[in-house]
Amino acid sequence: MGDDGVGEDVLRVVIADDQALVRTGFGMILAADGIEVTAEAADGAEAVAAVRRTRPDVVLMDIRMPVMDGIEATRRILAADTAGETRVIILTTYDLDHYVYAALTTGASGFLLKDVTPEHLVSAIRLVRSGDALLAPSITRRLIERFARREESLSSAGSHHDLSGLTPRELEVLRLLATGLSNAELAQRLVLSPTTVKTHIGRILSKLDLRDRVQAVVLAYESGLITPGGTADDTLRDT
Structure with missing residues (x-):
């Protein structure tokens, strides 16, 4: 968490979630740790626009949102030339959700359950910003095992x-x-x-x-x- 942030680049985050209380709660946690929330978004389309406008380091992205879901928003953000080093962390209520798997395949750097502790939230954002991935083996591997073969069999196109x-x-x-x-x-x-x-x-x-x-x-x-x-x-x- 650093001493006072002096001499360090400020970590910049966009929070995308259709629940105002979730956005507010996460925003307070991040602000208390010296992390700047550059924008909030209530749907995927707003998230894409916010990233284009503010160029954050990390996006906290809910999956199920109106107008545009988090999967499509993640795809558009990471495919854009303006994304730069922006990383996306998926927020979900359930750890075994095929939507999460779909988001990981689009380039998301990991996912967090919405009941994450403040300490874990902050450390996860800092980890992803450093260029690593938020890979919790016990959950992520189980998720990928469950859906990878299903997706491959549906495509029937092989590797x-x-x-x-x-x-x-x-x-x-x-x-x-x-x-x-x-x-x-x-x-x-x-x-x-x-x-x-x-x-x-x-x-x-x-x-x-x-x-x-x-x-x-x-x-x-x-x-x-x-x-x-x-x-x-x-x-x-x-x-």
Whole structure:
């Protein structure tokens, strides 16, 4: 939370939710921690306009809103040239919601349940702003396992992801990353330094044109690199 914010860039956030009380409550929490709320939006269309106007670091995006839902708003925000480094965190009432999965596939950097504690809310926003992804393995992996195969079977088009540009080591890192391991756990498992692990992950994201770890996990399941229910030990046995 810093001492007084002196010398630090102010973190700027847009809050998009159709419930005024939610927007007000989150806004008070963020303001108390020195985070600037640049705009509030009651629907997805307002959110897109607010991001275009204020260029925030992070958007807290509700999914179910009138006029335009949070999925379409997220897609438009992240596809726009004006998005820059703007990141989107999805707000949801339920942790196993196919709308959340859809939002993650559009490029959202993670999601939070609406009953999140003030401390977790602030730390999540700061984490995402730093360029990391809000990946809670126990929830996000379960969500992706539940919906990835369903979505793939509905499309019947198979994988659209080309992993041929990855080295064997990078494929191994991606597989383990998709099982929910942290950088420290990856380093321990592969007997590598944390710095080397971060380098591998950075190269994976760059080669596959992904924004963050969440998209990497989604891709790993959708491409069939890892199957629902797989564990880190299974992954190592397969390599």
